[in-house]
Amino acid sequence: MKICIFGAGAIGGYMGAKLAQAGADVSLVARGPHLKAMREDGLRLIEESGETTVKVTASDDAADLGPQDYVIVTLKAHSVPPVVSKMQPLIGENTTIVSGVNGVPWWYFHKIGGPLEGTRLETVDPGNAQWDGFGPDRVLGCVVYPAAEVIAPGVVKHIEGNRFSLGEPDGSKSERALTLSKALADAGLRAPVRPKIRDEIWVKLWGNLSFNPISALTHATLDVLCTDPGTREVARNMMLEAHAIAEKLGVKFPIDVDRRIQGGADVGAHRTSMLQDLDQGRPMEIDALVGSVKELGRVTETPTPTIDTVLALVALRGRVAGLYGV
Numbered sequence: 592m593k594i595c596i597f598g599a600g601a602i603g604g605y606m607g608a609k610l611a612q613a614g615a616d617v618s619l620v621a622r623g624p625h626l627k628a629m630r631e632d633g634l635r636l637i638e639e640s641g642e643t644t645v646k647v648t649a650s651d652d653a654a655d656l657g658p659q660d661y662v663i664v665t666l667k668a669h670s671v672p673p674v675v676s677k678m679q680p681l682i683g684e685n686t687t688i689v690s691g692v693n694g695v696p697w698w699y700f701h702k703i704g705g706p707l708e709g710t711r712l713e714t715v716d717p718g719n720a721q722w723d724g725f726g727p728d729r730v731l732g733c734v735v736y737p738a739a740e741v742i743a744p745g746v747v748k749h750i751e752g753n754r755f756s757l758g759e760p761d762g763s764k765s766e767r768a769l770t771l772s773k774a775l776a777d778a779g780l781r782a783p784v785r786p787k788i789r790d791e792i793w794v795k796l797w798g799n800l801s802f803n804p805i806s807a808l809t810h811a812t813l814d815v816l817c818t819d820p821g822t823r824e825v826a827r828n829m830m831l832e833a834h835a836i837a838e839k840l841g842v843k844f845p846i847d848v849d850r851r852i853q854g855g856a857d858v859g860a861h862r863t864s865m866l867q868d869l870d871q872g873r874p875m876e877i878d879a880l881v882g883s884v885k886e887l888g889r890v891t892e893t894p895t896p897t898i899d900t901v902l903a904l905v906a907l908r909g910r911v912a913g914l915y916g917v
């Protein structure tokens with residue numbers, strides 16, 4: 592079974608190293624100095640349990656790797672649409688595409704049923720690049736829980752977590768989902784196949800939607816922004832607006848907003864990924880994490896005044912830094 596990880600940075604590098612260590616037939620698509628280092632010296636993974644270096648097949652050209660059984664996309668959300676055409680050599684008749692990207696996935700309304708079936712989302716899939724270029728039937732949903740970082744070219748530091756929840760858009764326990772789940776489990780990762788992957792997407796999204804832009808605007812860590820009375824209230828209002836949208840879409844939340852905020856506070860003095868991107872001059876994932884929820888507000892005719900306000904502020908912050916909308 593051939594697995595290609597497209598965008599093998601922090602998350603893709605972590606997953607790729609674990610799969611390679613377990614002897615899976617895995618290849619990585621990356622670029623720049625990180626690719627060069629992985630090719631020359633292997634991929635080094637630093638975990639709490641120790642450090643390992645594994646030899647990997649890596650390229651910046653999908654044509655070197657050929658058709659795959661699974662392509663796991665671990666790019667930042669805004670990096671995917673521009674590379675859909677570059678990914679075509681990886682896609683054969685039965686290739687499954689796993690979307691390991693934060694935020695509202697582009698395939699959200701595929702096989703959801705009801706009047707919104709097939710709705711496309713411009714914020715995450717401008718011009719329908721993924722919908723048309725991959726085809727939604729290939730997609731297996733994924734919620735990424737681990738935290739990791741590329742700390743030097745060719746070196747990935749795992750911070751915490753090993754769960755990649757998988758789920759079919761129609762909720763079925765398909766053969767392709769179970770097969771990938773087993774391959775990931777054999778590599779020491781947790782990959783449960785969920786019947787309602789959208790419910791899990793929303794619980795994760797609750798945090799990314801609110802904590803990430805608030806941290807980028809205030810430079811506060813999670814423990815601070817989740818407990819400061821003012822920013823906690825902003826996060827709470829954003830989450831309640833998102834809750835109203837999600838409920839109209841049939842989502843059932845297993846926890847309430849206060850528990851979700853407490854969960855954020857418990858993570859401690861963590862700088863969210865959006866704040867790290869701002870600090871390090873990398874494009875910010877604003878559309879996938881915040882703009883997409885505003886778009887879903889319009890789709891479901893749900894008011895999103897707090898989300899709109901925070902989006903306007905963080906979008907301008909990103910533009911002023913040259914890291915958004917350029």
Ligand SMILES: NC(=O)C1=CN([C@@H]2O[C@H](COP(=O)(O)OP(=O)(O)OC[C@H]3O[C@@H](n4cnc5c(N)ncnc54)[C@H](OP(=O)(O)O)[C@@H]3O)[C@@H](O)[C@H]2O)C=CC1
Pocket residue numbers: 597598599600601602603620621622623625651665666667668670674691692693735736737738739740741864876
């Ligand atoms: N990191 C984390 O802890 C977590 C991340 N996530 C989510 O997972 C997704 C991936 O994030 P993360 O792993 O942090 O991102 P990274 O930026 O670390 O990884 C993406 C990698 O893809 C490379 N890349 C971009 N474009 C191309 C291209 N055209 N060809 C080849 N390589 C390319 C990037 O290179 P370059 O650096 O040169 O741009 C980078 O190495 C995001 O949606 C994120 O929100 C979710 C949970 C936690």
Ligand SMILES: CC(C)(CO)C(=O)C(=O)O
Pocket residue numbers: 798799800802803813858862863864865
């Ligand atoms: C902050 C956290 C843990 C949840 O919003 C996260 O996923 C991120 O940093 O992007």
